[in-house]
Amino acid sequence: MLQLDAARRNEAAAAEREVAATTDEPGAARRTAACLWAAAWPRLAAIGIVLVAWQGLVWARWRPAYVLPGPLPVLRRLADEAGAGTLFSASAVTLQRALIGYAIALVIGSSLGLAVAAVPLLRTAVGALIAGLQSMPSVAWFPLAILLFKLSEAAILFVVVLGAAPAIANGLIAAIDHVPPALLRAGRVLGARRIALYRHVILPAALPGFVAGMKQGWAFAWRSLLAGELLVIVANRTSIGVRLQFARDFSDAAGLLSWMIVILVIGALVEGLVFAPLQRRLLLNRGLIESAG
Amino acid sequence: MTLLRTLPSRVADTTDLRPAGSGASLREVSKRFGSAAGSTLALDSVSFSVRPGEFLCIAGPSGCGKSTLLNLLAGLERPTSGVLELPAGRPALMFQDAALFPWLTVEQNIAFPLRMQGAGKAERRRRVEELLRLVRLEGTGGKRPHQLSGGMRQRVALARALAQEAPLLLMDEPFASLDPLNRELLHGELERLWREAGLTVLFVTHDVREAVRLGDRVLLLSQRPARIAAEYPIDLPRPRDPEALDVAVLTGEITRRLREEAERHAAA
Numbered sequence: 125m126l127q128l129d130a131a132r133r134n135e136a137a138a139a140e141r142e143v144a145a146t147t148d149e150p151g152a153a154r155r156t157a158a159c160l161w162a163a164a165w166p167r168l169a170a171i172g173i174v175l176v177a178w179q180g181l182v183w184a185r186w187r188p189a190y191v192l193p194g195p196l197p198v199l200r201r202l203a204d205e206a207g208a209g210t211l212f213s214a215s216a217v218t219l220q221r222a223l224i225g226y227a228i229a230l231v232i233g234s235s236l237g238l239a240v241a242a243v244p245l246l247r248t249a250v251g252a253l254i255a256g257l258q259s260m261p262s263v264a265w266f267p268l269a270i271l272l273f274k275l276s277e278a279a280i281l282f283v284v285v286l287g288a289a290p291a292i293a294n295g296l297i298a299a300i301d302h303v304p305p306a307l308l309r310a311g312r313v314l315g316a317r318r319i320a321l322y323r324h325v326i327l328p329a330a331l332p333g334f335v336a337g338m339k340q341g342w343a344f345a346w347r348s349l350l351a352g353e354l355l356v357i358v359a360n361r362t363s364i365g366v367r368l369q370f371a372r373d374f375s376d377a378a379g380l381l382s383w384m385i386v387i388l389v390i391g392a393l394v395e396g397l398v399f400a401p402l403q404r405r406l407l408l409n410r411g412l413i414e415s416a417g
Numbered sequence: 418m419t420l421l422r423t424l425p426s427r428v429a430d431t432t433d434l435r436p437a438g439s440g441a442s443l444r445e446v447s448k449r450f451g452s453a454a455g456s457t458l459a460l461d462s463v464s465f466s467v468r469p470g471e472f473l474c475i476a477g478p479s480g481c482g483k484s485t486l487l488n489l490l491a492g493l494e495r496p497t498s499g500v501l502e503l504p505a506g507r508p509a510l511m512f513q514d515a516a517l518f519p520w521l522t523v524e525q526n527i528a529f530p531l532r533m534q535g536a537g538k539a540e541r542r543r544r545v546e547e548l549l550r551l552v553r554l555e556g557t558g559g560k561r562p563h564q565l566s567g568g569m570r571q572r573v574a575l576a577r578a579l580a581q582e583a584p585l586l587l588m589d590e591p592f593a594s595l596d597p598l599n600r601e602l603l604h605g606e607l608e609r610l611w612r613e614a615g616l617t618v619l620f621v622t623h624d625v626r627e628a629v630r631l632g633d634r635v636l637l638l639s640q641r642p643a644r645i646a647a648e649y650p651i652d653l654p655r656p657r658d659p660e661a662l663d664v665a666v667l668t669g670e671i672t673r674r675l676r677e678e679a680e681r682h683a684a685a
Contacts, residue, residue: 306512306514306516307516307518309493309512309516310512310516310517310518311518312493313491313493313507313509313510314529314530314533314577314581315507315530315533315534315581316529316533320533324529324532324533325518328518328520328521329518329519329520331520409519409520409561410519410520410561410563411519411561411562411563411564412519
């Protein structure tokens with residue numbers, strides 16, 4: 125998907141262009157503010173529309189208020205959780221698991237992807253298997269994970285890694301397969317052989333596709349993790365999943381919705397603060413997208 | 418007998434000994450692609466040599482096997498039969514598409530072959546600066562390839578090829594995708610670099626006028642399977658004006674021969 129998009133953008137932007145850098149002028153601060161506002165208002169407007177629609181449903185009495193509370197009680201509840209510190213402690217537990225699981229998945233996924241892309245025999249052997257693993261719902265792994273690791277951190281990490289690693293491996297394999305042959309030829313002619321060719325040509329050329337795979341891997345890790353936290357409850361580790369489960373058990377609709385918002389916001393923040401800027405910088409540097417403004 | 422020689426320091430058992438210079442020679446080199454059943458012959462017993470310091474142009478109809486010839490000389494493919502003698506060290510090869518690395522700056526692109534050779538940082542910086550000056554791209558070292566025009570990109574590719582300090586520079590229709598003005602400009606630059614740096618150039622093109630503009634000699638390849646169909650020494654003073662009468666007359670003559678060659682094979 126990203127490959128195609130990038131190629132299309134590249135074609136559209138094939139005409140030569142000059143990148144003008146003019147930031148050290150007096151109006152720069154004002155322009156930055158205007159820029160921020162231009163980026164912020166559509167998002168704020170979208171959030172506003174969702175809140176209004178939600179409130180509309182509540183006012184229309186589609187469901188009773190103890191089943192579907194309005195945005196105000198939910199946000200108030202969110203503020204209470206933040207004030208009591210539970211918001212942060214639960215998020216910290218969940219995020220810690222996510223980071224550890226994702227880091228392991230990154231190591232396993234990228235080494236596996238590299239090996240499969242580089243060794244034809246390995247590709248024949250396990251290429252299709254990795255693609256199949258990616259489409260396997262992570263929830264399906266939990267019975268086995270609980271059998272192997274009991275109700276423990278390891279069981280959750282096991283599933284997070286199995287959810288994310290195939291996506292990362294597949295991203296890297298596809299990215300390496302799509303390295304333009306002209307660059308490989310140039311690399312060889314210029315004296316890059318075997319490992320040097322991988323290090324200096326193939327891997328840098330594959331980086332944008334790899335980051336796309338990393339991003340997808342993160343999404344899979346986050347999903348698997350939340351599924352895991354609902355199924356595998358570890359004593360004294362009050363995670364977001366545990367909070368969500370408690371809210372369900374106590375028919376606490378406002379709590380349920382507020383923890384769902386936390387899950388959504390963390391997902392959006394990771395995408396917006398980590399992956400989007402990283403991808404943008406990569407594509408800008410290579411002239412695959414135009415610089416805005 | 419299949420014989421492949423890529424190291425001239427070890428050509429003892431061949432009769433055609435040359436001084437350890439920058440020339441190259443092919444003797445009865447053939448290249449066949451595919452298996453015995455469905456194979457095609459791309460090169461049919463091609464023999465010629467490039468003299469050290471020479472600017473040799475090879476012209477031929479498109480699809481005649483010109484690129485195969487360059488791939489053999491660049492060591493990207495091996496001949497099916499025949500003897501290939503190359504100077505020590507890998508020849509540099511420049512493509513029609515600049516094939517610059519988009520994640521590297523202009524400087525880093527030019528320094529790439531130096532890095533592969535293990536040159537130190539200071540050495541790389543010095544050489545890159547020199548090469549940027551040589552191809553008249555001072556001040557663009559920090560830019561990325563996509564920020565350059567097509568002509569500038571080819572200059573960077575040329576500088577990158579020159580950075581290899583290869584004894585032989587192979588060029589595969591390097592200016593084919595440029596507009597006529599830029600092409601003419603780069604012809605002049607290349608001629609200047611060839612003379613100043615004492616390069617040995619093997620320049621492949623389908624454009625006869627370009628071949629006559631640049632070459633000391635023009636070899637005409639036949640339709641596939643490629644053989645040497647004719648050889649033209651170009652004894653015109655440099656720099657040559659492609660619009661001048663003597664250049665135009667010779668271009669016309671070679672073009673007629675090229676057309677005959679193409680028609681003869683179309684009829685056969």
